[in-house]
Amino acid sequence: MFSKNSTNKSTKISFNTFLSGAPARDYIMQDTHYDEQIAQAANMIRNADHVLLGAGAGMSTAAGAQYGGKFFEEHFGEFQRIYGKGPHMQDMYSAGFYPFPDQESKWGLWSRLALTAGADLDVTPLHRTLLSAFEGKKLFLLSTNVDHQFEKAGLSTEQIFATQGSYNLIQCKHGYHPKTYNAVERFREMDAARRNGRIPSEMVPKCPVCGGNMAMNLRVDDHFVEDAAWHEAGRRFGAFLSEAQDKKLVLVELGVGFNTPTIIRFPFEKLSQEHENINLIRLNVGSGAAVPASLGKRAVGIDADMAKSIADIVSSVRR
Numbered sequence: 001m002f003s004k005n006s007t008n009k010s011t012k013i014s015f016n017t018f019l020s021g022a023p024a025r026d027y028i029m030q031d032t033h034y035d036e037q038i039a040q041a042a043n044m045i046r047n048a049d050h051v052l053l054g055a056g057a058g059m060s061t062a063a064g065a066q067y068g069g070k071f072f073e074e075h076f077g078e079f080q081r082i083y084g085k086g087p088h089m090q091d092m093y094s095a096g097f098y099p100f101p102d103q104e105s106k107w108g109l110w111s112r113l114a115l116t117a118g119a120d121l122d123v124t125p126l127h128r129t130l131l132s133a134f135e136g137k138k139l140f141l142l143s144t145n146v147d148h149q150f151e152k153a154g155l156s157t158e159q160i161f162a163t164q165g166s167y168n169l170i171q172c173k174h175g176y177h178p179k180t181y182n183a184v185e186r187f188r189e190m191d192a193a194r195r196n197g198r199i200p201s202e203m204v205p206k207c208p209v210c211g212g213n214m215a216m217n218l219r220v221d222d223h224f225v226e227d228a229a230w231h232e233a234g235r236r237f238g239a240f241l242s243e244a245q246d247k248k249l250v251l252v253e254l255g256v257g258f259n260t261p262t263i264i265r266f267p268f269e270k271l272s273q274e275h276e277n278i279n280l281i282r283l284n285v286g287s288g289a290a291v292p293a294s295l296g297k298r299a300v301g302i303d304a305d306m307a308k309s310i311a312d313i314v315s316s317v318r319r
Contacts, residue, residue: 042316058255118167
């Protein structure tokens with residue numbers, strides 16, 4: 001365990017120095033009663049001057065976003081009829097990795113997927129409820145989600161760093177130039193023009209620089225484009241955390257599992273261990289709610305339905 005010292009106070013934090021690949025070695029599932037955990041989390045928020053949210057896929061799921069099952073059949077049945085109901089055609093995540101035979105087929109599905117999971121998705125009531133708990137606090141969001149739900153819920157883009165891209169943006173497939181392009185309206189045109197799972201050849205997006213194919217701006221390989229807006233958001237994140245690290249700061253982790261733990265989960269643990277003034281609230285289900293035992297009462301890991309735990313925490317904060 002690290003301890004807070006004078007060196008920490010003068011440390012300037014960047015996104016790269018914040019990242020951590022080392023998990024805690026002393027995870028425990030707390031046996032504290034649920035009501036006591038809610039009160040503890042609410043008290044951490046009330047006493048904080050700064051709040052750093054860390055949102056993973058579990059936040060969107062808890063808010064009501066759906067990706068598979070009957071929802072997928074209803075919205076992507078056309079593609080199941082074409083490609084079958086194999087492993088790639090069970091949910092939106094898997095469908096994105098289908099080995100499409102051509103670009104017309106690829107963008108036929110991706111235009112529908114990007115709209116369904118991004119531009120047309122609105123599961124913001126839970127996000128709005130959560131944000132209401134932080135009135136008067138200096139707030140910032142670090143997120144691996146690409147669905148813009150916090151932005152739709154009213155959080156300023158100046159307070160958001162979405163590290164993994166956006167369902168609204170496309171880029172050069174090979175990342176030959178550091179620029180992204182908003183494609184929402186293009187997606188709507190593709191979606192309307194699609195026939196039998198394919199879009200017209202003239203609608204296939206081509207890179208305006210190299211003339212090659214384009215791809216979604218999602219971090220799925222080493223060609224992911226970190227454009228100027230991405231770097232500016234990263235700079236704002238670093239500035240916020242550099243200021244907040246020696247203040248009364250609470251880290252609120254929302255549905256972050258072990259898919260990309262080096263971006264939020266592990267760094268939140270490390271930061272809490274290094275600074276005795278930083279508290280950690282971890283909301284998840286099952287083993288995802290485990291917290292480092294070494295943090296003692298400075299960490300609360302609530303294993304419960306997140307929609308309920310968020311509502312209960314906000315209610316407690318307001319009392």
